[in-house]
Amino acid sequence: MKKALMIVALLLTVGMVNAQSDAKAKEILDEVSAKTKTFKSMSADFIFSMVNKEMDINEQNEGTIKLKGQKYKVALPGTGYEIYSDGNTIWTYMRDGNQVTITHVEEDGGESIDNPASIFSIYERGFRSKFVAETQEGGKTLYQIELFPDSDEYQVTKIEVSINKSTLMLDEATLHSTDGNLYGIVVKKMETNIDLQDSDFVFDASKHPDVEMIDLR
Numbered sequence: 612m613k614k615a616l617m618i619v620a621l622l623l624t625v626g627m628v629n630a631q632s633d634a635k636a637k638e639i640l641d642e643v644s645a646k647t648k649t650f651k652s653m654s655a656d657f658i659f660s661m662v663n664k665e666m667d668i669n670e671q672n673e674g675t676i677k678l679k680g681q682k683y684k685v686a687l688p689g690t691g692y693e694i695y696s697d698g699n700t701i702w703t704y705m706r707d708g709n710q711v712t713i714t715h716v717e718e719d720g721g722e723s724i725d726n727p728a729s730i731f732s733i734y735e736r737g738f739r740s741k742f743v744a745e746t747q748e749g750g751k752t753l754y755q756i757e758l759f760p761d762s763d764e765y766q767v768t769k770i771e772v773s774i775n776k777s778t779l780m781l782d783e784a785t786l787h788s789t790d791g792n793l794y795g796i797v798v799k800k801m802e803t804n805i806d807l808q809d810s811d812f813v814f815d816a817s818k819h820p821d822v823e824m825i826d827l828r
Contacts, residue, residue, distance in 0.1 A: 636740035636756050639774060646779050650803040652679040659687060660795040668792075673799075682812035695814045700828070702814035710823045711814055737761055738770075745776070752776040753783075763789065 632640070647653075653676075660671045672689040681698035691706025696716060704711040743755040758770040766789045773783040780801055786794040816822050 632738075632740035633742055635742035639742070639754050639756065639779075640740055643774060643779050643781075652803070652805055652807045653677070654802045654805050654807070655798055656800040658795075658797045658799060660793075660797075662793040662795070663791055665791060677807055677811060679807045679809075679812065682807075682809065684812050693814075695812050697809065697812045700813075704814060704819070704822075708823070709819060709821060710825065711816070711819070712825045712827060713814075714827050737764065746773075748773075751782065766790070 655676050657674055657676070658671060659674050660669070662669050672687045674685070674687040674689075676686075677684045682696060684693070684695050686693040693702075693704040695702040695704070699716055701714050701716055702711050703714075738758045738760055741757045741759070743757055746753050746755055752775075754774040754776055756772050756774065758772065760767050767786055768789055769787040771785045771787075772781060774780070775782045781796070781798055783798065784796045788794060816824065
C-alpha cells in the first residue's frame with residue numbers, strides 16, 4: 612500500500628519526459644512541468660483506484676496529497692495509511708495496528724518513483740512519451756499522452772495521462788504496474804500556492820495515543 616500511495620503522488624505531479632519523446636508530447640509535458648515548478652505548494656483531493664482482473668480486485672478510495680518543496684503528505688483515510696516527510700525523515704503510519712515506521716529519506720529511495728519529493732528531477736529522465744489524441748470530455752479539452760519507461764527501474768510498463776488543455780494540470784491517470792495491478796487517479800480538486808505549515812509534514816504522535824514507534828533510522 613505504501614508504494615500505491617507514492618504512485619498517487621507521482622501521477623499527481625506527472626511531467627516525465629526526455630529527449631526521446633515525440634515532439635508534441637514533450638512540448639505539452641514540458642509546459643506542465645514548468646508550470647508545476649512555479650507553485651510554492653500544492654494540495655489535491657482525488658479518487659484512487661486499484662484494479663487487478665486476475666485476482667478480481669477493484670478498489671476505490673478517496674485521498675489527499677499536500678506538497679511543499681521537498682515536503683509531502685499523502686493519505687488514504689479509507690485504508691488507514693498516511694505518509695509524512697519533512698524532507699529528511701519519513702513517517703509511514705498504519706491505522707490498523709496503530710503503528711508508525713520512521714526512516715531517513717535517503718534510505719527510502721530518495722531518487723526513486725516511491726518518493727514524490729524527487730518527482731521534479733525524475734521527469735527529466737527515464738521515460739519516453741507519446742502523444743495519443745486531443746479529446747473532449749465533460750466540457751473539457753484533454754491531451755491524452757502515454758509514458759513508457761526506458762528500464763524496469765520503476766516497475767511500470769506504461770502510464771496513461773490526461774492533461775487539461777486550459778489549466779495544464781493533471782485530470783486523470785492510469786499506471787500499469789509490472790505486478791499486474793492498474794493504479795488510477797481521478798483529480799477532484801486541485802489548489803496551488805496555499806498556506807501549508809511545516810508541521811503538516813511531520814507525524815504527530817500525540818494525536819495517536821499508544822502508537823507503536825518503529826525507528827529504523
